[in-house]
Amino acid sequence: GAQSTSSPVPMRTAITLIFTSLALTDALVVASEAAAKPVAAPLLQLRGGLGGVDPSAVASAALTLSAINSAYISLAPEPACKAYGMASPTLMQEWIVENMGFLLVGLTLAGFKALAGDDAAQCTAYGLIPPLVGTVKGLLNGVAGKCGVPETGNYLNGGIMVASIVSLLGGVGDSALIM
Numbered sequence: 001g002a003q004s005t006s007s008p009v010p011m012r013t014a015i016t017l018i019f020t021s022l023a024l025t026d027a028l029v030v031a032s033e034a035a036a037k038p039v040a041a042p043l044l045q046l047r048g049g050l051g052g053v054d055p056s057a058v059a060s061a062a063l064t065l066s067a068i069n070s071a072y073i074s075l076a077p078e079p080a081c082k083a084y085g086m087a088s089p090t091l092m093q094e095w096i097v098e099n100m101g102f103l104l105v106g107l108t109l110a111g112f113k114a115l116a117g118d119d120a121a122q123c124t125a126y127g128l129i130p131p132l133v134g135t136v137k138g139l140l141n142g143v144a145g146k147c148g149v150p151e152t153g154n155y156l157n158g159g160i161m162v163a164s165i166v167s168l169l170g171g172v173g174d175s176a177l178i179m
Helices: 011-033 040-046 054-073 077-084 091-115 118-139 152-167
Strands: none
Touching: 040 091, 040 118, 054 077, 054 091, 091 118
């Protein structure tokens, strides 16, 4: 049969976003596991460095770009959808992109915390705060209901994040288990 040429998200864009998110998550896990050590230097030396450029400066620049992108996605989901190739995004698509933005803000924040040498529990806890803000925003604005989705999952998600943040900052949570 004939295939539709109008896809809500171009396949290349979707795959790029997924692999970028996985790469950033993997980098943050590596960084948070070695937070007591200078993180960027060994990672860049593994690939031969970056022409004598300070590894921490490269990592900071990459995280700054990530911060700008993730802030744009979370604060302006409709224009972000269009920038990623969605001509007329639905409310559900905008909500998903917005939440992806909040998650990316959290990953970026965790990256900055890891680069500063904070332990994995601190990095993970602070990285969960922006997604929690996104969840609360969605609950206060009733977005799930507007999208035809039950609110129950958002309350559960928010509760899990609050419990995780409190346990990690209180010194009783296991960041490896929570991640």
